[in-house]
Amino acid sequence: MPGVDIHAEVGKGAWVTADATRLQHAFQRARFDLMALASRRALAGDIGAGNAEVKALLDAFPQARGWVVVNPAYPDRSSEEMRRYLGSAKWLGAMLNPVLCGQSLMSADSREVLNAYRRYTKPILIHTADEPAVRELEETAKEFSTLKFIAGGGGGESWHSCLIAAKRTTNIFLEPFTGGAHRGKLEAILELLGAHRVLFASGYPNLNPGAALGMLLDAKINDADKQTILTTSSVRLFGLTRTVE
Amino acid sequence: MPIIDSYTILGSWPQAEVDLSVEALAAGMQARGVSRCLVSHTTAVFYDTVLGNDLAVQLSRQYEPLLPAAVINPLRYPDCLAEIDRCLSGGIKVFRLCPREHAYPFSAQVGPLREVLRRLEPAALLLADLVGLPQPVIGAEIEDLLPGPTAVTVDAEQLGVAIWSAKQGQNLWIETSRLDSGGAVEAAVKHVGAARVIFGSGAPLRSLGSAVMSVQYAEMSEPDRAAIFEGNVLRVLA
Numbered sequence: 001m002p003g004v005d006i007h008a009e010v011g012k013g014a015w016v017t018a019d020a021t022r023l024q025h026a027f028q029r030a031r032f033d034l035m036a037l038a039s040r041r042a043l044a045g046d047i048g049a050g051n052a053e054v055k056a057l058l059d060a061f062p063q064a065r066g067w068v069v070v071n072p073a074y075p076d077r078s079s080e081e082m083r084r085y086l087g088s089a090k091w092l093g094a095m096l097n098p099v100l101c102g103q104s105l106m107s108a109d110s111r112e113v114l115n116a117y118r119r120y121t122k123p124i125l126i127h128t129a130d131e132p133a134v135r136e137l138e139e140t141a142k143e144f145s146t147l148k149f150i151a152g153g154g155g156g157e158s159w160h161s162c163l164i165a166a167k168r169t170t171n172i173f174l175e176p177f178t179g180g181a182h183r184g185k186l187e188a189i190l191e192l193l194g195a196h197r198v199l200f201a202s203g204y205p206n207l208n209p210g211a212a213l214g215m216l217l218d219a220k221i222n223d224a225d226k227q228t229i230l231t232t233s234s235v236r237l238f239g240l241t242r243t244v245e
Numbered sequence: 246m247p248i249i250d251s252y253t254i255l256g257s258w259p260q261a262e263v264d265l266s267v268e269a270l271a272a273g274m275q276a277r278g279v280s281r282c283l284v285s286h287t288t289a290v291f292y293d294t295v296l297g298n299d300l301a302v303q304l305s306r307q308y309e310p311l312l313p314a315a316v317i318n319p320l321r322y323p324d325c326l327a328e329i330d331r332c333l334s335g336g337i338k339v340f341r342l343c344p345r346e347h348a349y350p351f352s353a354q355v356g357p358l359r360e361v362l363r364r365l366e367p368a369a370l371l372l373a374d375l376v377g378l379p380q381p382v383i384g385a386e387i388e389d390l391l392p393g394p395t396a397v398t399v400d401a402e403q404l405g406v407a408i409w410s411a412k413q414g415q416n417l418w419i420e421t422s423r424l425d426s427g428g429a430v431e432a433a434v435k436h437v438g439a440a441r442v443i444f445g446s447g448a449p450l451r452s453l454g455s456a457v458m459s460v461q462y463a464e465m466s467e468p469d470r471a472a473i474f475e476g477n478v479l480r481v482l483a
Contacts, residue, residue: 014401016428026427029462160261181425181455183273183448184263205427206401210462211455218276218454 003230004034004240005202005209006092006175007067007125007152010053011040013205020057023204027063030202030209033231034063034240038095042069045100051081058090065238067095067125070117072109073102079116086120092238093122095152098136099129105136114144123148123173123237131158138165141172148237150199153179154189163189166197173237177212178203186219186229195221195228199237246471248279248457249478251372251396252422252445253311255304256287256297265449267308273453274310281310282448283372283478285341289316294328302335312482314339314372317365318347322357329364338369338482345377351397352384359390366392369481372445374398375407376423383410383417391416394481396443401426404433411437420445421473422456430463430473439469443477 008026010018018026018040027035037057042050047069054066068085070078085091094117098105105126117124128137128151141149154176155162166172174193176185178201189198200216202209216226234240255265270282284304289297298315305311315332317325317340332340342361344351351373353359365371375382375397382403388410396418399407404424411417419433422445433442446456460473 013428014426015404015432016426018427181452182263183269183450183452207425208427208430208459208462210458210460211425213462214454214456214458215452217458218273218452 003032003200004036004234005030005032005204006036006150006199006234007178007201008035008037008204009040009043009206010037010057011050013040016205018205020060023057024061026202026204026209030213032063034065034234035202036065036067036092038067038069043097043100045071047071047074047077047081051085055085064090066091067093070094070096070113071101072096072107072113075109075112075116078113082117082120086122091122093120093124095125095127097127098133099127105133105140114140114147118144118147123150125150125152125175127152128162129153129156129179131155131161134158134162134165137162137172138169141169145171147171148173150175152201156180159185160188163192167192173197173199173233175199175201177201177215178207181211181215183218186216187221190221190225195225196233196236198229199233200230246278246474248277248444248474250274250279250282250446250448250453251370251420251443251478252374252398253282253284253448254287254290254450255284256300258287258450259291263450267304267311269449271308273448277453277457279453280475281312283314283339284311285314285316290343290346294318294321294325295331298328298332298337302337312339313337314341316341316343317361318343319355319357319361320347320349322360325357325361326364329361333367340365340368340371342371342373344373344375350384351375351378351382351387353386353390354384362390362392368393370478371395372398372420375403376400381406383407385410388413388417394418394441396420396445398423398445400424401429404429408433408436411441415441417441418443418477421460422447422451425455425459430460431465434463434465434469434473439465439472440477442473444474
């Protein structure tokens with residue numbers, strides 16, 4: 001079953017370094033059509049060098065797409081990074097991890113980055129790990145109603161709250177695969193939200209791609225919905241070419 | 246490839262409405278080719294070990310592929326020693342410690358734990374889920390006290406401490422259910438040896454397929470994978 005992995009990372013993980021060779025190996029083994037990468041170095045603070053690492057991979061690897069990591073602690077540099085990359089279709093949007101930035105999504109600096117991001121009309125992936133993060137995401141999505149938000153990790157243990165938030169707020173999409181392999185989670189999400197607002201991610205190297213794929217394959221949902229999650233939802237959200245379907 | 250799942254739990258989950266029935270577990274086992282499960286009961290973890298362990302035994306009588314893993318709480322000293330004796334005399338071979346739920350460190354500093362481990366010497370296999378415990382997740386001196394194979398559940402961030410502890414002797418093993426990080430299962434195999442790594446899932450609370458595919462995706466030899474999936478647990482239960 002081919003698919004689009006909307007979130008893998010390049011860089012040093014806890015037990016494996018996801019360099020170009022390893023990423024390509026993981027990509028081929030999982031038989032993905034596209035893999036969207038963010039830089040772990042950028043997520044750790046060095047957004048300039050980290051995003052440039054991803055740019056180099058995008059140039060070398062036609063099936064890769066990129067996330068521009070932004071950091072509200074550096075609003076001006078974040079704006080520069082967005083300007084530098086987001087004009088290209090190879091970059092799917094921006095990624096923001098409030099926990100790693102040490103900044104609430106509600107902070108003035110986060111608001112400044114989001115305001116600057118409005119002009120790009122691309123989705124933004126927000127790492128959403130727990131209940132407070134879900135509440136902040138919902139409030140932010142309501143305020144920035146023209147932006148499309150992806151809840152990366154889908155709320156973690158608070159996945160049900162995140163699902164309710166997505167139901168209430170139509171510009172929130174869910175990526176629940178990197179937030180824990182809870183049995184029954186996908187079934188509940190599809191029942192309330194539908195497959196078209198659910199996106200697949202491997203989370204490599206934080207996660208082994210088998211963990212996310214196994215969770216999807218195990219879910220008691222029909223094959224058409226699985227294919228929608230793996231491919232069609234991302235194709236529609238990011239305007240990808242139909243060849244990946 | 247036959248699979249024995251060393252970490253399953255049945256009963257009622259207090260934090261969310263989840264189907265932790267035998268039927269839910271059996272459906273997952275069938276779909277994934279799991280032949281046997283070591284099972285504990287939520288009642289033993291969250292309420293009363295005696296009642297919960299009896300429920301696990303009852304369930305294993307109803308459904309043959311289940312093998313009870315009796316839960317012991319060292320903080321219920323000295324009653325926990327009587328529960329160990331009762332379970333051993335009832336033929337139970339596998340025991341589970343729950344340091345996170347019962348709120349104690351997995352360390353020899355806990356006096357009752359030292360005595361519990363001594364009393365568990367006849368057990369074939371001990372299990373302990375350490376995910377969520379503060380670091381260092383395993384006390385430096387614990388390996389000396391382990392009476393036999395003791396498989397700990399750790400996540401990728403805790404794995405380094407578990408590997409160090411495992412290197413201090415032969416009795417600390419590693420269970421795979423939370424090693425879903427890229428390269429984590431491979432690291433356990435490389436540093437501890439495939440003969441001391443066993444498969445677990447946390448099903449039916451967690452996705453059995455996700456756990457199985459994490460190990461299937463890990464890069465290792467097929468004999469090592471077979472040992473993790475089945476051989477190692479078979480060896481200690483024989």
